[in-house]
Amino acid sequence: MTAELVRGQNHPLPDTRLEIRVSAGHPVLAGATLGDEQGRVPGMEWIAHPGAPSLPGIDVPGQAAADHRLSVDLEAVPGAVHRVSVLLALPGPRAGGAARFGTVAAPFVAVAGPDGAEIATFTITGLDSESAVVALELYRRQGAWKVRAMGQGYEGGLAALLGDQGLERPADLAATILETVAPGPAPVAAPARHAPEAEHVRSAAPVADPAPTGQTAPQPTPPSGTGTDQPTPVPGAGPVNYSHPRRQAAPAPGPAPVPESEPRQGPPTPVAGDASGWSMDERLYNQVWGMFEDLARTAAAYRSACEFAENRLDRELDQTLSDYRARAGGANDAARAAARARHDELVARAQEVLDRDLAQLVAESEVVEPALPVAFARWENPVWQAYRVPAEEPMAVRLGDLHLPERTDLRIPMLVRLPLERGLWVDSGRGHSEAAGLLDEVELRRLALDCAVAHAARLLAAHPAGAFTVHVVDPAGAGTAALAPLVESGVLAAPPARGAAGVSATLEQLTERVDLLQMAVRAGASDALPPGLDTARQLLLVHDFPHGFDDRAVTRLRYLADEGPSVGVHLLMVADREDASAYGPLLDPLWRSLLRLTPVPDDHLADPWVGHAWSYEPPLLPPGSAVLRQVLGQVAAARHGRRP
Numbered sequence: 001m002t003a004e005l006v007r008g009q010n011h012p013l014p015d016t017r018l019e020i021r022v023s024a025g026h027p028v029l030a031g032a033t034l035g036d037e038q039g040r041v042p043g044m045e046w047i048a049h050p051g052a053p054s055l056p057g058i059d060v061p062g063q064a065a066a067d068h069r070l071s072v073d074l075e076a077v078p079g080a081v082h083r084v085s086v087l088l089a090l091p092g093p094r095a096g097g098a099a100r101f102g103t104v105a106a107p108f109v110a111v112a113g114p115d116g117a118e119i120a121t122f123t124i125t126g127l128d129s130e131s132a133v134v135a136l137e138l139y140r141r142q143g144a145w146k147v148r149a150m151g152q153g154y155e156g157g158l159a160a161l162l163g164d165q166g167l168e169r170p171a172d173l174a175a176t177i178l179e180t181v182a183p184g185p186a187p188v189a190a191p192a193r194h195a196p197e198a199e200h201v202r203s204a205a206p207v208a209d210p211a212p213t214g215q216t217a218p219q220p221t222p223p224s225g226t227g228t229d230q231p232t233p234v235p236g237a238g239p240v241n242y243s244h245p246r247r248q249a250a251p252a253p254g255p256a257p258v259p260e261s262e263p264r265q266g267p268p269t270p271v272a273g274d275a276s277g278w279s280m281d282e283r284l285y286n287q288v289w290g291m292f293e294d295l296a297r298t299a300a301a302y303r304s305a306c307e308f309a310e311n312r313l314d315r316e317l318d319q320t321l322s323d324y325r326a327r328a329g330g331a332n333d334a335a336r337a338a339a340r341a342r343h344d345e346l347v348a349r350a351q352e353v354l355d356r357d358l359a360q361l362v363a364e365s366e367v368v369e370p371a372l373p374v375a376f377a378r379w380e381n382p383v384w385q386a387y388r389v390p391a392e393e394p395m396a397v398r399l400g401d402l403h404l405p406e407r408t409d410l411r412i413p414m415l416v417r418l419p420l421e422r423g424l425w426v427d428s429g430r431g432h433s434e435a436a437g438l439l440d441e442v443e444l445r446r447l448a449l450d451c452a453v454a455h456a457a458r459l460l461a462a463h464p465a466g467a468f469t470v471h472v473v474d475p476a477g478a479g480t481a482a483l484a485p486l487v488e489s490g491v492l493a494a495p496p497a498r499g500a501a502g503v504s505a506t507l508e509q510l511t512e513r514v515d516l517l518q519m520a521v522r523a524g525a526s527d528a529l530p531p532g533l534d535t536a537r538q539l540l541l542v543h544d545f546p547h548g549f550d551d552r553a554v555t556r557l558r559y560l561a562d563e564g565p566s567v568g569v570h571l572l573m574v575a576d577r578e579d580a581s582a583y584g585p586l587l588d589p590l591w592r593s594l595l596r597l598t599p600v601p602d603d604h605l606a607d608p609w610v611g612h613a614w615s616y617e618p619p620l621l622p623p624g625s626a627v628l629r630q631v632l633g634q635v636a637a638a639r640h641g642r643r644p
Helices: 157-163 170-179 280-322 328-371 382-386 441-462 481-490 498-523 551-567 577-593 627-639
Strands: 003-005 010-012 019-037 065-073 083-089 108-112 117-121 132-141 144-154 398-403 412-417 423-425 466-473 538-544 569-575 595-597 603-607 613-617
Touching: 003 010, 010 083, 010 280, 019 132, 019 577, 083 157, 083 595, 108 132, 108 577, 117 144, 132 157, 144 157, 157 170, 280 412, 328 627, 398 441, 423 613, 441 466, 441 481, 441 538, 441 627, 466 498, 481 627, 498 538, 498 551, 498 569, 498 627, 538 551, 551 569, 551 577
Parallel strands: 003 117, 423 569, 423 595, 466 538, 538 569
Antiparallel strands: 010 144, 019 065, 019 083, 019 108, 083 132, 108 117, 132 144, 398 412, 398 613, 603 613
16 A cells, blocks of 8 residues: 655655656756764765766756656665755756746655655645755665655755755756756766765764753753743744645556565664764663654644544545535535545544554663663663763763553653753652642742752762762751752852852852953963962852842852853752742743753653644663662762772
């Protein structure tokens, strides 16, 4: 059965030899780019276009036309290639064509196997002022290939598309490609260039962490302050439109059937570390982000398919009611029954695809979770029992888990890159969380401080000895019990600061440090810093804010939140925003600058890319576990140069 894809949906490819058919109804230029695992294209020699229509494993047409056939052999592409992007571009008015996709019929693309049977189709709707679009993406996942419906349009045309894929001087490249289909003498095909060797393609930096938005989350970019937090949208993508058009024209006939190939195999067996990277930790980090992206896309495809089915059902039911001639003889009843049957079939197919993808992700999670290193692992993972202070800082730390309602038991680790790009805020307020509504105010505040202590311990454990210093401000001494593991282990720079005087002294010390480091960095005189200055990264854990804070202290706190991260000074706030409401909008920038976390499950992480509300689960310690004190004991022993 042919899969009719919607934007963002993926589908497995049963064969590596494919034909991609394009039917646009108007002249378009068709091409393909070969990218690494992050989708970056190293150079012009990795682009198949009318002037250079052949690359290893890829052949594209040599002219702009209304219909195209692209040949793909995924086994023949270089090993460094992880993504093949099929692109369409309008030649423009100069070539007698349209200037934007919004004025012409929606392009239709189909992926067919070697026997000519269509595997998946996609109609690219929702385009308006765009003149170039990434139609499909063929990508390698766990050793197998999949196709993803992209429909990612660019108002800046082919130049913007190529620039988004990491190419230098994209405007010049786009002009060169478009010139090959411009009217005039037949262009001379450029000599075929060979793709560079695999080792010449460096893996790009992994996607950044989820970020809250005003909150906005991970690129893939980290979250920010209050409200909703969000992971990163696809760069250059236009508004997502999941509507499904009525396609009238039948697809062009495929080639004559060929004998049946080998029987199709099931999904590949997941393997931990099956992603790009120079080390196992980097491969696992990238694999976790691949799981996050796959879950986001498959859930978005399922929701959009169900929405389309509902909208089509409503439209068809309205049509039956408006046809008065069919009211007699039961024709209306038959039409309504047929409409509901089509709706149920679409929803069932969407559910089948969702179940298949989720089962694969669950299987992958089951092999990845036990293989995670200490910084990425849950507290209950046995790897913590063998913890030793690291010699180097890891790529990231785990600050909780993320899940979607389609499969609440499938948890994706929320990994935040190091060094932290912003401070953290553990919200001790009730908010709108159902879980928080079941707790009284005292219990909620206690849980918030427990979570903050666990976050601070994890950050300490992730850094080499002496590379991370923690200060605590507890003006009223209300957090003595929860702070005991940090105090008694000896990992703090000094006892928790108490009272207004203690708050002021601590903030003044850190503010002066930020000023000194900023001046040294700007002047390029790092060797001129005062002797004895602690050059380790600093974390200030603030409990019970705004108790004990006067206006001067609040100003310094805001300064640390804004300027501190650039020189290694970070905040970890434990506060209820309502408690600080007396300051009015003065503190709004403070909350927005921090990554909001919660001590209980909450769906405050908003994903602007596909519209998900991700549920966040805090990293709670197992009841009765001694692992926190064991880890802090190791950190303290390494800091003071003694054996644990």
